[in-house]
Amino acid sequence: MLAVVLSLRASKPLRPQRTIILVSTDQRLIETAGEALRRSVDYRLVVCDDARQAKGRLQQIEAHLLISDHMDLGHMNSGHMMSGGSGSGEERADLLVDARVSHPRVPRLLIASPEAAEAGARAAKAAAAYLFLIKPIVPAQLEIAIKRALELDELSRRHRILSRELRISMDDDMFDSGEKLSVKGGVSQFEKLVYASPKMAELVAEAKQAAATELPVLIHGETGTGKELLARAIHFNSSRMNSPLHVQNCGGMNEETLHSELFGHVRGGFTGAVADRLGLFRAADGGTVFLDEISEVSRNFQVSLLRFLQEGEVKPLGSDKIFHSNVRVVAASNRSLEEMVERGEFRRDLYYRLKGFALSIPPLRERPEDIPVLAEFFLEKYAGVVGRRVIGITKGALDALSAYAFPGNVRELETEVQRMVAVADQGGYVSERHLSAAVREAVPSSTNATGHRAIEGANLKEMVESLERTVVREALTRTRWNQSQAATELGLSRVGLANKIKRYNLQAE
Ligand SMILES: Nc1ncnc2c1ncn2[C@@H]1O[C@H](COP(=O)(O)OP(=O)(O)OP(=O)(O)O)[C@@H](O)[C@H]1O
Ligand SMILES: [Mg+2]
Incomplete structure (x- = not known):
């Protein structure tokens, strides 16, 4: 007998159905489970004959509860058994233990006959089962047990979200919200750094040290790795957090404009300067200025910046007055300033000034452990915790994402998840079929070593x-x-x- 799928939908459910996998060949227990769930439209019961089949099911579908009927060999001959059933108690115990590792979030419920009570109790312990019940079971009893187990599932989901938020805010307020001031043209936004990899943990530890000092910080990382986010985290975790943070992208700007943006100008200071401009260095007095794409600035600008870093001097364009401003500079680049210095393209003295602390954010492909947590974070972000469009992401989709190299790093992952949420079915799961072609096509090549590639040639x-x-x-x-x-x-x-x-x-x- 293949897996039986009992869909208990009397009418269209308001909430998405939750799937319960029951591994049993005991007809009486299967009927009891059917009876327990009959009145509710919220559940779908998938019955599997044996552990192997259940494992397959766990891989294919998103399960919310796993119920295993523990049998010992003696019990195989009991009157309630359906013919053709297979699978020893040991296999089923292994199934639960394996599921504890492979699907830790799916609660496990173990049921045993009185004869198998002892072995069942041992198995329940090994599998850290949520509940262990002895037959005969009545529908009302199973109904309550199932409800509680599913509540547990929901509670632990919420707990995960909350503790992630908490971990974020407890991490020395690295991730404090930026409500205190407006950044970038009045948009109050402060994204949160999410990570699970040791590499990022190490980086965050260094960033905390940096934040506690007044030294300039130089952040290096490929595009989309989170340089700006880290710069913001440093500012909001420093003693300057109640003063302004201003962001200036130095790429693609002519020297005069950039100079005027940062140092200000006086009216008539250059063609088109119709009014005085304060400049970000003075506007951010007491705070932080984040200079993005610092590698792109001109030689002349490098000289002015060095003077500012050394003396805190601000000389607006067209003015002969010198002002002073106390600003911490955090700069970022996706090019290696060190190599540019070696090639004579960037001033060495300025480079050493900027890198009071040098932080390097590893590309996402070097920290694949971050991919699932980031994917779930973005899923929550785009699906919204309340009134969610989707309820989760399948393991298959997470595996596919984890196997992809993400040349555009976290930004590309964010866009990918945002897209997946947008194309997923309302109230359903985001799955492999919602992946973009780029990710889908790249997966086989990175997961199969050589196995599926066509190899040609005569010798x-x-x-x-x-x-x-x-x-x-x-x-x-x-x-x-x-x-x-x-x-x-x-x-x-x-x-x-x-x-x-x-x-x-x-x-x-
Ligand atoms: N660890 C992280 N946790 C959560 N979100 C992240 C993380 N890293 C990056 N992001 C998100 O990814 C996007 C890109 O990050 P950010 O703009 O900081 O990257 P960047 O390195 O400055 O990129 P670029 O070099 O292209 O300017 C942002 O939406 C940011 O919120
Ligand atoms: Mg950036």
Whole structure:
């Protein structure tokens, strides 16, 4: 007998149904469960014959409760058994223990016959079961047990959300809300840093140390890794948190405009300067200025900035007056300033000034442990905790996301989840079928080592080359032809990768 799916829907449910997996071949127990749930439209009962089938089901569907009927071999011959049933008590005990690891959030309920009570109790303990019941069970009893177990599931879900918020706010207020002042043109917003990886934990620890000082901070990280978010966290966790934080992007700006934005100007100071402008350095007195894309500033600007860092001097354009302002500078770059210094493209003295503390945010592909927590965080963000559009994300979707390299880092993951929420069914789960093509296509290549790739060639040399060509092409597609990134992933030098591209005549599509 294959799994039986009993859908107990008298009418359209207001809430999405919750799925209960029951592993049993005891017809009486199956009927009791059916009876217990008959009056409610909120539940779907999936009956499995044995542990193997139940494991398969757990992978395929989002279960909310796992009930296992523990049997010992003696009990296999009992009168209530359906013919064809298989699976020893041991297998079922293993199922619950495995589920404890693979699906820790699904509560486990164990039922045993009086003869198997002792073995059942041991199994319940090993599996950290929520409840252990002895047959005969009556419907009302099972109904209450199921309700409580599902409440537990919901409570622990809320607890997870709250403790994440709490962990966020307890982490020395690293994630304090930015209500206290408006940043970026009056938008009051302060995103929260979410992480689970040791690498990020280490970085946050360093950031806390940095925040406690008055030193300038230099943040390095690829695009979308959270540089601005970290800069904000540092400001809001520093003694300057009640003073302004101003953000200035230094990329793509001519020298004069940038100078005037930061140092201000006097009327007529340059063409088009029709009124005096204070400049962010003076406006942020007592606070912090975040200079994004610092690698892009001109030589002249580097000189003015150095003077500001050394003396706190602000000389507005067109003015001969010098003002003083006490500002902490946090700068960020996705290019390596160190390499730029080596190449003579960035002033060494300014570089050393800026990196009072140097923080480097690892790319997301180097901390895949953060992907599930971030995905769930963004899911909550876009689905909204109240009146949610979707109720969760499947393990399959999380696995697929975790296997993807995310060249655009956290920003790309955020956009991906936002998209998935938007296309998912109202009240349903976000699953693999909602993934974007980029993620879906990249998954097999990163999860199957070589197994599913077509290898061509008449001899070993040709076959190895065919495989090499495929692996290199896949890495390039995955990283959208970001050659330094692809080279890093493949463990090649950039020149080595360029040689392979040439040799295999690879071209971006
Ligand atoms: N650890 C994190 N937890 C929660 N959200 C994050 C995290 N890291 C990044 N984000 C989110 O990802 C997006 C990109 O972050 P941010 O703008 O800080 O990156 P960035 O490094 O400054 O990017 P760019 O180099 O493109 O300017 C933002 O929406 C931010 O809130
Ligand atoms: Mg940024």
